[in-house]
Structure formats: structure tokens, C-alpha cells
Amino acid sequence: MPPLKVLIAxxxxxxxxxxxxxxxxxxxxxxxxxxxxxAVELFGLHQPDLVLLDALMPRMDxxxxxxxxxxxxxxxxxxxxxxxxxxxxxxxxxxxxAGGDDFLIKPYNSAIxxxxxxxxxxxxxxxxxxxxxxAQIQRQNERLLEEQRLALRVFENVAHTGCLDAxxxxxxxxxxxxxxxxxxxxxxxxxxxxxxFLGDFTGHGLPAAIGAMPVAEIFYGMAARGFDxxxxxxEINRKLQRILPVGxxxxxxxxxxxxxxxxxxxxxxxxxxxWLVRADGERVAIPSRHLPLGVQDPQRFSASMVVLNTxxxxxxxxxxxxxxxxxxxxxxxLGEEVVREVLADLGxxxxxxxxxxERISEHxxxxxxxxxxTLCCLQIVDDxxxxxxxxxxxxxxxxxxxxxRCVYELREQTxxxxxxxxxxxxxxxxxxxxxxxxxxIYTLLSELYNNALEHGVLALSSEWxxxxxxxxxxxxxxxxxxxxxDGHFIRFELSHRxxxxxxxxxxxxxxxxxxxxxxxxxxxxxxxxxVSGTTYSGRGLEILRRMSSHLQVHGxxxxxxxxxxxxxxxxxxxxxxxxxxxENSR
Amino acid sequence: MNDKPHLDVEALxxxxxxxxxxxxxxxQTYLADSTTxxxxxxxxxxxxxxxxxxxxxxxxxxxxxNMGAPRLGGFCFEAEQLGKSGDLGGAGEVLAxxxxxxxxxxxxxxxxxxxx
Numbered sequence: 098m099p100p101l102k103v104l105i106a107x108x109x110x111x112x113x114x115x116x117x118x119x120x121x122x123x124x125x126x127x128x129x130x131x132x133x134x135x136a137v138e139l140f141g142l143h144q145p146d147l148v149l150l151d152a153l154m155p156r157m158d159x160x161x162x163x164x165x166x167x168x169x170x171x172x173x174x175x176x177x178x179x180x181x182x183x184x185x186x187x188x189x190x191x192x193x194x195a196g197g198d199d200f201l202i203k204p205y206n207s208a209i210x211x212x213x214x215x216x217x218x219x220x221x222x223x224x225x226x227x228x229x230x231x232a233q234i235q236r237q238n239e240r241l242l243e244e245q246r247l248a249l250r251v252f253e254n255v256a257h258t259g260c261l262d263a264x265x266x267x268x269x270x271x272x273x274x275x276x277x278x279x280x281x282x283x284x285x286x287x288x289x290x291x292x293x294f295l296g297d298f299t300g301h302g303l304p305a306a307i308g309a310m311p312v313a314e315i316f317y318g319m320a321a322r323g324f325d326x327x328x329x330x331x332e333i334n335r336k337l338q339r340i341l342p343v344g345x346x347x348x349x350x351x352x353x354x355x356x357x358x359x360x361x362x363x364x365x366x367x368x369x370x371x372w373l374v375r376a377d378g379e380r381v382a383i384p385s386r387h388l389p390l391g392v393q394d395p396q397r398f399s400a401s402m403v404v405l406n407t408x409x410x411x412x413x414x415x416x417x418x419x420x421x422x423x424x425x426x427x428x429x430x431l432g433e434e435v436v437r438e439v440l441a442d443l444g445x446x447x448x449x450x451x452x453x454x455e456r457i458s459e460h461x462x463x464x465x466x467x468x469x470x471t472l473c474c475l476q477i478v479d480d481x482x483x484x485x486x487x488x489x490x491x492x493x494x495x496x497x498x499x500x501x502r503c504v505y506e507l508r509e510q511t512x513x514x515x516x517x518x519x520x521x522x523x524x525x526x527x528x529x530x531x532x533x534x535x536x537x538i539y540t541l542l543s544e545l546y547n548n549a550l551e552h553g554v555l556a557l558s559s560e561w562x563x564x565x566x567x568x569x570x571x572x573x574x575x576x577x578x579x580x581x582x583d584g585h586f587i588r589f590e591l592s593h594r595x596x597x598x599x600x601x602x603x604x605x606x607x608x609x610x611x612x613x614x615x616x617x618x619x620x621x622x623x624x625x626x627x628v629s630g631t632t633y634s635g636r637g638l639e640i641l642r643r644m645s646s647h648l649q650v651h652g653x654x655x656x657x658x659x660x661x662x663x664x665x666x667x668x669x670x671x672x673x674x675x676x677x678x679x680e681n682s683r
Numbered sequence: 684m685n686d687k688p689h690l691d692v693e694a695l696x697x698x699x700x701x702x703x704x705x706x707x708x709x710x711q712t713y714l715a716d717s718t719t720x721x722x723x724x725x726x727x728x729x730x731x732x733x734x735x736x737x738x739x740x741x742x743x744x745x746x747x748x749n750m751g752a753p754r755l756g757g758f759c760f761e762a763e764q765l766g767k768s769g770d771l772g773g774a775g776e777v778l779a780x781x782x783x784x785x786x787x788x789x790x791x792x793x794x795x796x797x798x799x
Contacts, residue, residue, distance in 0.1 A: 115702070
């Protein structure tokens with residue numbers, strides 16, 4: 098046992114002398130006080146490990162000294178032992194009430210004193226160890242929380258809420274939900290429409306959050322570049338399968354909403370049933386038809402989505418199993434049946450979000466649901482409404498590439514296997530401010546590309562698509578001809594020049610085909626006359642004509658050049674929808 | 684009255700063991716301290732301060748017990764009880780006994796110290 102600092106307070110000189118020598122002989126250091134007041138003073142100055150107090154002393158008696166010493170010691174455990182020849186039990190009890198831990202009865206006995214000092218030292222050491230462990234746990238806990246806050250900040254940079262704030266999306270997710278493995282992302286698509294992903298990782302804490310990071314990156318990155326739901330699902334699955342340990346995976350659902358055509362594509366892998374609640378009250382279940390993400394290898398993974406037709410006013414409901422597994426105070430789960438009940442009671446066109454949340458509060462008796470519940474309700478809106486436009490991807494930086502030119506050429510087999518559109522769109526999106534026009538740029542690029550591929554390289558006739566039988570023939574023929582693209586190419590030449598408040602994007606698309614049907618038709622009209630676009634993929638030309646400020650067909654008709662002039666809102670100048678010229682030059 | 688011995692020789696031998704060369708100092712300290720307390724007891728009695736009488740008797744009792752003077756300690760206990768009862772009627776008689784016993788203890792202790 099290490100030497101202890103022992104404070105003794107005793108007004109009898111002879112008793113104090115005996116006690117001091119006894120304690121010194123046991124190898125400890127002694128501090129001597131002649132009364133309670135001096136004891137308190139010495140305690141504050143020297144922080145002793147053990148205090149021995151005579152009960153009756155002048156100036157301040159032992160009981161008052163004990164109270165003050167215990168108060169000064171605060172969290173430290175300092176045993177206080179009363180020195181006494183008291184023989185009445187009531188007096189002894191009074192000493193204990195004052196904070197005394199034990200008694201030492203006169204006459205002093207060396208053996209008993211030693212045993213008591215040992216016992217109190219064990220208690221003191223144990224208390225110190227406990228306090229140290231407690232402090233260590235507290236430090237670790239604080240560090241963990243700090244790490245979580247940091248991780249959350251990093252995560253929020255990657256996994257921002259996207260367009261979850263749009264007026265037609267109602268959702269609940271705990272601010273710390275990522276640490277329970279829940280993720281909810283939404284992104285406007287460059288061509289219009291919306292992508293929503295809801296995921297629920299197995300596990301809790303940092304491991305679940307770490308899995309969420311690449312999912313967020315893939316989702317937002319690919320969605321912004323115009324990829325479809327299945328492409329994104331395949332990429333998420335491939336990534337998670339590679340990085341997650343066996344037994345860890347992500348239940349998830351992907352929603353691709355096309356407001357323009359009133360279509361909803363849905364994929365559910367392992368989440369509870371999603372629901373499409375139509376404005377007329379009809380309810381369509383969207384059950385899980387796939388294994389969760391990160392389970393199957395890429396070859397066996399199926400990203401096929403169920404297609405549903407929708408009308409404005411319909412609601413789509415997605416949730417994690419935190420909903421049905423919410424427990425009340427008796428520990429009973431809410432159950433999935435309740436979701437059906439709540440949805441069945443909805444009024445026409447009523448949002449299902451509030452009733453579902455209320456039902457949870459009723460069940461749990463808590464104002465807010467548990468951390469592991471995420472609920473998302475999406476209202477189908479008219480494509481032209483503000484909701485459909487709101488939250489379109491904003492420009493990521495004020496400075497960036499504004500004055501540039503690039504050429505990108507796809508050749509032969511690659512033509513059949515690869516779409517250049519996401520990459521080309523991505524290049525255009527590097528222009529600050531142009532991201533707001535991503536829908537129009539995407540449409541321009543895809544019209545030019547599809548015309549170059551289908552009518553130029555593959556020489557398919559758009560007239561086939563007019564009749565019902567021709568439509569399937571068209572696509573059969575497309576597949577067949579794609580198998581033989583030897584010697585062919587499609588070349589994109591993009592250039593952008595900045596202008597005050599906007600810019601001018603020129604896209605030139607040339608292919609190795611023999612020329613558009615459009616070009617053959619144009620031979621019959623004079624160069625100065627506008628050309629009828631009906632034979633040149635009717636709708637496509639109309640779109641190009643409407644959206645660009647200048648359209649020119651070069652050569653045999655296998656090279657189309659458009660000029661797209663754009664302005665940020667609030668700027669004055671020549672906008673993208675201004676008057677259009679069309680030329681056919683040789 | 685009590686039939687305890689004037690000195691507990693065994694306890695004193697132990698004290699001697701503990702105090703070593705300071706044993707004489709201890710005895711001097713005890714005698715001086717006790718003389719002060721005896722004066723205090725007399726003052727308290729004169730002033731009819733029963734509480735002070737009890738407290739002083741209690742303190743003196745403690746050191747007598749520690750010093751191996753159980754008979755004197757016993758008389759002090761009687762005095763303490765009287766003080767606590769608030770009735771100092773028989774206190775003069777007890778104090779006289781304490782005085783006499785202290786003289787006896789002091790004589791024997793000095794002797795014990797000289798023997799050692």
C-alpha cells in the first residue's frame with residue numbers, strides 16, 4: 098500500500114500525539130489539527146486521503162467539520178472516521194448522518210487502526226478506478242459523438258437532400274438516420290422527371306453509414322448525368338457487393354417518375370411493400386421482387402423495374418421496416434396491416450404522409466418516431482407545374498469551364514454498346530449556370546444522337562414507326578443492324594462561348610451514314626425555303642427547331658449543327674427560345 | 684465508584700512500545716492537558732454550566748481511556764452523565780473523586796515513566 102496522507106483532528110494533545118505516532122508507524126504521513134476549523138483548513142490545503150475526526154472539539158465540532166470536508170471533497174471519495182469514546186447509540190448515529198464513514202473507539206488500538214486504514218484505502222482505490230473508468234467511458238463517448246458529427250458533415254456533403262424539399266415530396270427521416278443505416282435521396286432528372294432512392298442498410302452506426310456514402314455518390318452522380326434507374330441500381334449493387342462484408346447489404350427501392358408521360362418505374366429489393374395510391378382511391382401494392390442490393394453478383398442482378406401509369410394527384414408511398422416495427426410501451430409492433438388500414442381511410446387525393454405519421458405517434462405515445470424509421474411520400478404532379486420544376490439541379494460553382502471546344506467520336510462496335518449522352522451532358526454541365534438548362538441540353542443531345550444512330554448509321558426509316566406493325570419491325574431491325582457497325586462512326590463536336598449572363602453552345606453531330614431522309618427530301622426544295630421536317634424523324638426535328646436558335650444541315654444531311662443560346666433567369670438578352678433560322682447548305 | 688484499576692499496565696506497555704523515546708513527552712502532555720481540563724471542570728461547576736461540564740468530562744474521559752487510566756475514565760464518565768442530565772447536584776462529590784484519582788494516576792504515571 099502506498100503511503101497515505103492522513104488528517105487527524107483531535108483537541109486532546111495526548112490523544113493526538115498517540116494517534117499521530119500510531120499512523121506514522123504504519124507508514125503514513127500525518128497532518129494534525131487541534132479543532133474542526135483547522136481540520137477544514139488543512140483539508141483544503143493538502144487534499145488528504147483519509148480524515149480522522151474527534152467528535153467533540155472546540156471552535157467547530159467533528160460533525161460540522163465532516164459536513165464541510167465532504168462538501169469540499171465533492172466527487173473525490175475521502176473517508177471520514179470519527180474518533181470517539183461515545184457510548185450512546187444516538188450519538189453514533191448522529192456522526193454517521195453528518196457524513197462519517199466509520200468510528201474508531203478509544204482506546205486506540207494499532208491493529209484495528211491498521212485494518213481500518215487498509216479497508217478505506219481499498220475503497221478509495223476502487224473509487225478512483227471507477228472514476229477513471231467512468232471518465233474514460235465519457236471521453237470515448239464524447240469522441241464517438243464528435244466522430245459521428247464529423248462523419249455526418251462529410252456524409253451530408255456527399256449525400257445532400259437533393260430535391261427532397263420539393264413541394265410534392267413529403268418525408269420523414271431522423272437527422273441521424275444515416276447511423277441507423279437509412280438513406281433517402283431524390284434528384285431531378287436532366288430530361289425532367291424525378292428519381293428517388295430509399296435504402297435501409299443492415300447494421301447500425303458507422304458501418305452502416307460507410308455503406309451509404311458510395312450509394313449517395315453513385316445516385317447523385319449518375320442521376321445528374323442522365324442515367325436511368327436500372328443503370329444506377331446496377332452500379333449501386335456492383336459497388337456494394339464488392340465493398341460490403343457478407344451479411345451486410347442494403348434493402349432499397351428506386352422510383353423513376355416520368356411526369357411528362359405519366360409513368361412510374363419502380364424497383365423494390367427487400368423493403369416493405371410500397372404503395373401507389375391513386376387519386377380515385379385505388380391502391381396498388383409495390384412488393385419487393387428482388388434481393389437487396391449488395392447480395393447478388395452483377396451477372397445475376399436484375400434491375401428490371403415495374404412500370405405503372407400515373408395521373409396527377411396520385412401518391413407513391415415508400416417506407417423502411419421501422420414503420421411496421423415501431424413498438425408501443427408494451428413492446429408490441431405496429432405491423433404492416435396498419436399501413437393498409439391508414440391508406441384505405443384516405444380521402445380522395447389526400448396526402449398519406451400525415452395520417453401515417455399520426456398513426457405512429459398514437460401507437461408509440463411519442464411525438465417523434467424512432468431513429469430507424471424513414472417514410473417518403475411522392476405526389477405525382479403535372480409536368481408543367483412549379484412542383485415539377487422546383488429544385489432542378491442548381492449550378493455547383495460560379496466559376497468553371499465557359500470557353501471550350503471538344504470533339505468526341507464513337508466508332509464501330511462501341512456504337513452498339515455505349516451511349517455517349519451522360520458523358521456529353523456532363524461536359525456541358527461543367528459550364529456554370531448551364532446546369533439549369535440540363536433538361537434542354539439533354540434533349541438536344543439525345544435527339545441529335547438518336548437521329549445520327551438510327552437514321553444515319555443504321556439507316557432506319559422513321560416512316561416505319563408510324564404504323565403499329567412497323568413499330569416492332571423498326572426495333573427488330575434496329576437490333577439486327579446494330580450487330581454490324583463496322584466502318585461507322587458518330588462524331589460530336591461541342592463548343593461553348595460565354596456571353597454576358599449566359600452563353601452560346603454549338604453542337605455539331607456528324608455520322609458515317611449516307612445522309613438523312615431529310616437530306617434527300619431537301620434536294621427537292623430550294624435552299625432558301627424552310628424544309629419540311631416530317632420525313633426527318635418528325636418529332637425530333639420539331640424539338641430541335643423549337644429549342645435551338647439556329648439549325649443547319651451540312652453535306653449529305655449526315656451532319657447537323659445547332660446553336661443553343663442561353664441566359665440565366667433575370668438576365669436580359671437573347672434566350673434559347675428566340676427566333677430560329679434554318680439553313681441547308683452544301 | 685468503580686472497581687477498575689488505577690492504571691492498565693498492559694495498555695501502557697503498548698503505548699511505550701508505540702511512543703518509544705517520546706513516552707515521557709506523552710505523559711507530560713497528558714498530565715498538562717488533564718490539569719487544564721480539571722480546571723475547566725471546576726470553572727464549569729462554579730458557573731453551573733452543565734453542558735460545558737459534560738463536554739469537558741467527555742474529553743477528559745477519552746484521553747484517560749487512551750492513557751490506560753480506566754478508573755479515572757470511569758469517574759469522568761459519571762461526571763459526563765451528570766452534566767448531560769443537567770443536574771450538577773452531585774457534581775462536587777464526583778469532581779473531588781476525579782481530583783484525588785488524578786493525583787494518584789499522575790503519581791503512578793510518573794513512577795511508570797521513571798521505571799521504563
